[in-house]
Amino acid sequence: MTTIVGIKTVKGVVLASDKRASKGFFIASKDAQKIFKIDEYTAAAIAGQVSDAEYLVNLVKAQRKLIHLERGFRPSVYETAKLIANAAYSGLRSYAPFLAEFIIAGVDTEPRLYSTDVSGAISPESFVSNGSGSPIAYGVLESSYADTLSLDEAQEVAKKAVQAAMQRDPGSGDGVEVVVIPVGGVQ
């Protein structure tokens, strides 16, 4: 019950989400946070069970901190996605899956965009959406995405995709949040 969108360009990555948190047919919050900062260069958008998603974000933050301290340089975006996928996979294999999926966006040696699912699979993407509104968002993304998009254009496309989903998906609504991570990191 969410719409999240991620777009990768040569100048950076964009994440967008709606702000609705639902409990069945009840709107539990109209100002839910679905995009989380992991560090100045990495962010995650979440879909699914909020408690599971927040737990995994906190877990990966702690693991990344320890790895950064040990080896002296920050984990890459792929390594971050891998850490989340590890937990997801072991959850699935022990019959206690984390009911959350992620879009991991960031910049290391270049802009990166990954999606991870409940099974622990990681896929690199140039644009991606997740949540109940994603089929509608994909309609916009498929017609508007191009690998030549500027960062500003990508921001507009991401926003449009979430807005379209909010019009027709009852699980999504209450406004759009957009996060941009340009090459060089968040200023």
Added chain:
Amino acid sequence: MQSGSERFPPFFYGPEGRLIQVEYAAEAVSRGSTTVGIRTDRFAILASHVRPPRELVDPYDKIFEIDEHAGATGSGYISDMLRLIDELRLESQQHRLYIGSPIDIFTLAKRVGQYIHEFTLYAVRLPAASLIIAGVDQRGVHLFQVDPSGTFSRGAAFAVGRNSDKALDYIIKNYSNDLGFEDAKKLAEKAVETAISEKPLLQVGYVEAEKKRFVKQS
């Protein structure tokens, strides 16, 4: 322990606060075959003197690939060394499974250092082997030495084994970061030759910053 005597368990601190078993292990290493490592910003070379045990017996391999981007050599009891090499290989693959990327060389040296350190806490025989690890990661080319105490250090040149001080002296006198690959290889060869006072049979391995791949030279 008897009171008032000089006796103490050999696995514990001696009267001067030194770990006697570590020193014994280091002594065993210093009788091993002379082995050197040299690093510049562009490459790192490992070279080890190979002593054939006797006629009709093949000499041991002394240069080991640890992972695609890292290799190691060493000196001391060969079986102890092989166990440490296994540990390095295990840590490398565990890192790939855990976080999906090749292990960085500092972490690699630290992990095998921690493995050795465990031995210094108990009344067991320490592995009598020193390792020299060469590899390339996100931050460039690295060379590390790991001692029987578990201590590890990063540097541009290391020597272990018989007369390693002489080999190291020779390298220190002739080292420069601008050294070309062939010159560095010759320097390694000369260093071992100086240490053992004869033309050595050497095994060589290297990594280059550009190719990011450890190569074992036959």
